[in-house]
Amino acid sequence: xxxxxxxxxxxxxxxxxxxxxxxxxxxxxxxxxxxxxxxxxxxxxxxxxxxxxxxxxxxxxxxxxxxxxxxxxxxxxxxxxxxxxxxxxxxxxxxxxxxxxxxxxxxxxxxxxxxxxxxxxxxxxx
Numbered sequence: 001x002x003x004x005x006x007x008x009x010x011x012x013x014x015x016x017x018x019x020x021x022x023x024x025x026x027x028x029x030x031x032x033x034x035x036x037x038x039x040x041x042x043x044x045x046x047x048x049x050x051x052x053x054x055x056x057x058x059x060x061x062x063x064x065x066x067x068x069x070x071x072x073x074x075x076x077x078x079x080x081x082x083x084x085x086x087x088x089x090x091x092x093x094x095x096x097x098x099x100x101x102x103x104x105x106x107x108x109x110x111x112x113x114x115x116x117x118x119x120x121x122x123x124x125x126x
Contacts, residue, residue: 002028002115004096009120012086016124020081022096022117028077034101035072035079036113039092039122046095051107052079059107086124093119 008020020037024030037049050060052070060068069082079096097113106112 002026002033002098004098004115004117006094006096006117006120009094009122011123011125014086014088014124014126016086017082017084018086018122020083020094020096020120020122022079022081024077024079024098028098030077030098031074032100033098034107034112035070036097036101036107037070037079037081038095038097038110039090040095040119041089041092044092046110048108048110049081049094051101053101053104053107057104059104061108083122086122088124088126091122091124093121095119 003026006022034053036051038046040046048061050070052058058070067085072079096117098115099113101112
């Protein structure tokens with residue numbers, strides 16, 4: 001069993017930055033997991049933000065490329081999402097997810113991840 005806890009959400013003005021963190025604990029070989037970030041805005045489906053695989057290769061949704069950066073620290077069992085140039089449309093609850101996901105094509109789907117955090121709210125004001 002793996003527990004994931006996100007932190008770092010909050011209120012920020014448009015154009016600002018936030019850094020989210022996700023800490024993993026439990027019976028986990030953290031370095032084996034693909035770590036994903038997803039978000040869900042009110043009334044919308046949960047959508048892929050980005051992911052980082054076991055070897056540190058990152059993948060991003062097109063709308064996040066160039067603004068968001070994912071990194072991981074396997075020694076600390078943590079993954080971070082650095083968000084820059086935030087826009088009001090980035091307002092959502094952000095979730096961290098983990099699992100052993102073999103194919104990069106599957107990184108983009110919520111169904112590929114068996115472990116989820118509780119989410120952290122990010123609000124971007126205009």
